[in-house]
């Protein structure tokens with residue numbers, strides 16, 4: 001007996017995607033969702049949330065010692081975000097491919113079809129987030145959707 005997810009595939013992986021405040025305020029939400037669905041992801045959960053400074057700092061704790069941290073927290077709390085659980089085979093890597101490199105300015109040149117090229121501006125305002133590993137994905141999904149963290153994410157879970 002093997003567990004099968006709702007679409008019958010047992011190859012599914014999930015990742016966390018966020019449309020950041022600039023993506024929402026720039027009215028890119030529907031276009032981004034269209035790209036997500038056309039690329040074969042299922043959006044299995046979604047939620048609009050206004051992060052406060054503590055939420056954002058916890059979510060980005062790995063960057064707390066970086067010079068850009070204060071700006072990053074200000075950016076991520078500047079308006080509501082749309083948080084999504086995205087499901088597909090190899091979802092973590094495929095979603096990172098689809099969003100493109102961190103620097104949206106460079107993405108416009110090197111990855112013109114990426115989401116960050118489409119709606120991002122620069123190294124900070126890059127309109128979307130994507131988990132960087134399977135373990136990060138499980139921790140980040142649990143962070144927003146309050147599930148019991150999976151075995152490999154235990155100890156790395158930040159409460160909202």
Ligand code: GDP
Pocket residue numbers: 063068071072101102123124125126128129130132
């Ligand atoms: P990501 O995984 O591609 O989102 O990039 P990182 O995990 O390295 O950084 C997290 C987020 O911080 C990025 O998506 C940007 O919004 C922001 N960021 C990263 N590097 C810089 C930087 O050098 N300067 C500024 N201002 N923001 C940055």
Ligand code: MG
Pocket residue numbers: 132
């Ligand atoms: Mg990252």
